[in-house]
Amino acid sequence: MRTLVHPCPGGFMFPLPISSRARTRLICAAMLLAYLPILDARAADAAPLDRTTAPITLVQVLQRAEAHHPLFASWRARERAAQARHLQAGLKxxxxxxxxxxxxxxxxxxxxxxxxxxxxxxxxxxERGGLLDRRVDRAAAERDLLIGAGEIARLDLRAEVARRFVHVLSDQAQLGITHQATVLAQETLDEVTRRVEAARAPLAERSRSRVSLERARLEEEHAEHELLSSRRHLAAAIGSMQADFGPAEGDLMTLPPVADFEVLLARLQAAPDVLRFASAARLRESELRLAQARRxxxxxxxxxxxxxxxxxxxxxxxxxxxxxxxxxxERGNLAEAEAHIEQIGPDREQAMLLAQAQLYELYQELNHARLEVNTQRERVLPAVEEALEQTRFAYERGRYSLLELRNAQIEWATQHRLLIQAAAGFHGNLIEIQRLTGAPVPSPGVARAESSQP
Structure with missing residues (x-):
């Protein structure tokens, strides 16, 4: 045993009769405590989450995106331009x-x-050979293709908004778990302090508990920063410079049923990404007829x-x-138009091959996420919570060590985080499937109070 004299963060000196191994741990703990004022100052600089604003739902953020995101205004202008070109093509x-x-x-x-x-x-x-009609048909086909491309861009943005909304929900839940982990660490420190004061535990256990508490606080602060960042990304997705909305309202743990893969595959045939090839084919055919008329x-x-x-x-x-x-x-224009028509079929087949493979992968990941969520909720978490309670009970009676209690608490937090990640993964895959099949409908789990929305 040696006596260690080390300055406290406040400047006081205290002697400690302590072993060499424990002395090293205490020095590390004292160094961490010395940096706490800096960490607290950084946390104070971060903008806090405004919880006084009314919660926002997925349907509401989608409506805000429709109303304010510049992409929608841009595509509306493009469609008006295409309509004007169609009108101009009809002039003699x-x-x-x-x-x-x-x-x-x-x-x-x-x-x-x-x-x-x-x-x-x-x-x-x-003009002879129906040139006027062929020119109007080409302008109409070009307009329809542009409208289809605009719908695809809108579907992409709606899917991005939904993904960002799920991310916010996940970060909110993760922040809640880290806060509960901080509460557990504080309760552990309080219990260890009582045991140390009663001479039932060594002084080093209190130092280790303090280190665990500060680590938990750091993780909570990091989780809050992650939430602030995901809220800003959601704000950008709906066309806003500021996250001027309240907490996201939804239930990640509600997993809606999904149709069989064969049904989803049939829907894929009518998805906007596939139908655009039909519009492209009509455009190429109209270009061919126009080239023929120009002969x-x-x-x-x-x-x-x-x-x-x-x-x-x-x-x-x-x-x-x-x-x-x-x-x-017009010989060259005719040959070019015929080649473009021949290109449509292989392009559509290639796109379908890639899309069905992606759909199958998303479907498998979706089912795995559902299985993981159900397993976590029904078997893993009850066992983890029971183990934590039993470990805490045994520690209070001196049968378990502090290390075993901390391991049980860490396992409790880890399994809850895995549950949140699995639920968020389910909804993320569901959004991708909805986007791929052209049905970007908010899942009931994410928007549980949407039925009252206009």
Whole structure:
């Protein structure tokens, strides 16, 4: 045994008769306690969670995203532009009014304006081969494809909002677990202090308990920072610069039923990501018909009135023009349009192969998460809580050591965190399945009070 003299954080000196091994642990504990004012100051600088604001549900954050996120306004503007292009494509070529002056300001008999011939003409391009209809069809197909792409972008954003909402729910639950772990560590320190004061436990146990308490507080502070960050990400997902909403309201532990894989696979066939290939095929087919129509050249007809200045006579003028070799000039456009049509089928098949594999993986992960949640709730957690209570009871009567009590408390917190992670994983996989199959409906577990929402 040696006597250790070490300064307290407040500046006092105290002698301790202590062994070499325990002395090392106490020095580490004293160093940690010396940094506590710095950690407390950093925690005070973090913005606290405003719990006075009314809780927010998943349906409400989705409504806010619809109303405020710039993506929705951007796609609405794009759709209006596509609609305008469709309107413009339906316009016929404008007639042309021309004025031609010939044989003026020359030499000899054609000097000045006396020998000039002035022609006022009117001409109109006559489009043949259904070119106008083909142009309108192409603009309509392009508009429909853009609308489909906009719907896919909206589905992606709604899924991202739902994922961020689940993340907030998970971080809220994790913060609750870390707070309970801090309470357990504080209760343990209180019990150890009573045992030390009653000379029933060594002084080192109180130091170890203090270290465990400070670690628990650090974990709680970290969990609060994680929650603040996830709330800010949720705010960004709904188009807000600030997390100006209350706690997320939902129940991660409610796991809704999911259809069989074959049913989900059938829904995948009608998902927007797959249907966009049908829109793309219509666009390519309209481009092919437009290229075919352009092979038939348009006919320009004109008529006018010509005045001869030297005789003051008037005469009618007629004109007609037809471009030559128009059919051969569209050969490359026709070949390109046909190649694009041939590309649609393989692209759709490739996308379906990837999508069904991803759907199967998500479905398996979903079922595993459900099994893990049920196992944790029904078998693991009751056993862990019973073991913690029994260990605490035995420790208070001197039959178990402090290390065994702390291990039981750590196991209790770890299993609760695993339960939260498994539940969050279930809802995350469910959101991905809903997004993949084109049905981004909030799960009842995440939005348990949504039926009253408009």
């Amino acid at each position: 070529p404008s007639p042309e009014l021309g004025l031609t002056v010939e044989n003026a300001f020359g030499t000899g008999a054609l000097s000045g304006y006396t020998g000039a011939e002035t022609t006022l003409s009117f001409s109109q391009l006559i 038939t050249a348009g006919l320009r007809l004109g008529a006018g009135l010509r005045r001869l200045e030297n005789s003051d006579d008037l005469g009618l003028v007629f004109s007609a023009s037809l471009p030559l070799f128009a059919s051969s000039r």
